[in-house]
Amino acid sequence: MHEMSLCEGIIRILEKEARSQGFARVKAVRLKVGAFSCASPEAMEFCFRAITRGTLADGAILEVERTPGKAWCMNCGETVTLAERYDSCPQCGTYELQVTGGDELRVTELEVD
Numbered sequence: 200m201h202e203m204s205l206c207e208g209i210i211r212i213l214e215k216e217a218r219s220q221g222f223a224r225v226k227a228v229r230l231k232v233g234a235f236s237c238a239s240p241e242a243m244e245f246c247f248r249a250i251t252r253g254t255l256a257d258g259a260i261l262e263v264e265r266t267p268g269k270a271w272c273m274n275c276g277e278t279v280t281l282a283e284r285y286d287s288c289p290q291c292g293t294y295e296l297q298v299t300g301g302d303e304l305r306v307t308e309l310e311v312d
């Protein structure tokens with residue numbers, strides 16, 4: 200499951216942060232997830248709860264913020280917003296697009312003890 204591997208990635212980030220910043224418990228995690236990363240916030244929360252059991256983030260609240268997909272349209276000569284990776288340009292309808300954003304998974308905020 201795709202969300203599982205994303206959540207495993209989050210745990211690795213948390214453990215690394217815990218070592219470098221010296222905290223023992225994570226109470227809340229805020230995430231930015233790109234529209235093309237295929238992760239639905241509901242599935243992310245479900246996996247996060249399952250995967251954090253018994254870890255430093257056991258019982259932590261997960262807040263997921265979805266960021267829109269972005270692409271450069273060569274025909275329009277500007278950056279456009281895409282709902283799906285393989286959509287056509289919303290302005291001119293061509294597929295001459297270069298995806299520039301929407302794959303990111305970033306921990307933006309941590310609440311720790």
Ligand SMILES: [Zn+2]
Nearest residue numbers: 272275288291
């Ligand atoms: Zn266009």
